Amino acid sequence: MRQFRLSLAGFGNVGQAFARLLLRKADNLERDFGLGFTVTGIATGRHGSVIDPAGIDLDQALAEAAAGFSGGFFRKVNPDTLAFIEACPADALLENSPVNPHTGEPAAEHLRAALRLGMHAITANKGPVVFAHRELTRLASEKGKRFLFESSVMDGAPIFSLFRETLPVRSCAGLPAFSTPAPITSWVCSSRANPWKKPLKKPNPSASRRQTPPLTWMAGMPR
Numbered sequence: 001m002r003q004f005r006l007s008l009a010g011f012g013n014v015g016q017a018f019a020r021l022l023l024r025k026a027d028n029l030e031r032d033f034g035l036g037f038t039v040t041g042i043a044t045g046r047h048g049s050v051i052d053p054a055g056i057d058l059d060q061a062l063a064e065a066a067a068g069f070s071g072g073f074f075r076k077v078n079p080d081t082l083a084f085i086e087a088c089p090a091d092a093l094l095e096n097s098p099v100n101p102h103t104g105e106p107a108a109e110h111l112r113a114a115l116r117l118g119m120h121a122i123t124a125n126k127g128p129v130v131f132a133h134r135e136l137t138r139l140a141s142e143k144g145k146r147f148l149f150e151s152s153v154m155d156g157a158p159i160f161s162l163f164r165e166t167l168p169v170r171s172c173a174g175l176p177a178f179s180t181p182a183p184i185t186s187w188v189c190s191s192r193a194n195p196w197k198k199p200l201k202k203p204n205p206s207a208s209r210r211q212t213p214p215l216t217w218m219a220g221m222p223r
Contacts, residue, residue: 001034005053007041007088007119009081009110010096014124014151015042016065018094019058041088045098048074049084081106085113092120095128104131111147115139124151 008015022037029035039056043049047069050056064073081097093114099107104127111121111128112135121140123129128136129149140147 001030001036003036005038005040005090006092006094007090008094009043011042011044011065014096016062019062023058040090043081043084044074050074051088053089081110082113085110090119092122095123099125099127101127104128108132111136115143115145118143120146122148126152
């Protein structure tokens, strides 16, 4: 069985959901693909981090998160996430930390650091894909590693794998998310192009302000 060591940068909703999925699918991954996974480190933005080269107890980590990170499982061992990435022995970094939507940082820098250290770099953040896709892809190629971002759009649907592995498509352009921006939704609500002939629910103005500006992500999407 091939064993992979994983480090998690970010342990909010996405990181915790991934940990639960990893526990639930462990037997399937071993039986069907001959793969085993050990999480050797978890870093949080405010509650510290934990590193164990022998493997972290994910059940305990999840219980600590559910209790509000109050049990001392996570410690202020490393001053920042970059120090954590350098200190944690891993084959791949899963980057899910908060990101600035105008720069893609610090997520992009976390991924750069992982690739320079010889790790595969995986993210659920759109920001690094928008602002640093070409750079990170090139760096991954130079290091013989992968830069993967499947879960950054369409709720994790395997759209990029589909295009890379099975479809003879040379280029594609479109809105890279199911959370359709408010301007597009408003157009559908009022347009005669609506095929259902019924008005769609218009977006809440306060919620719309929290949505990602549509052109921000479209401008940097790779073709």
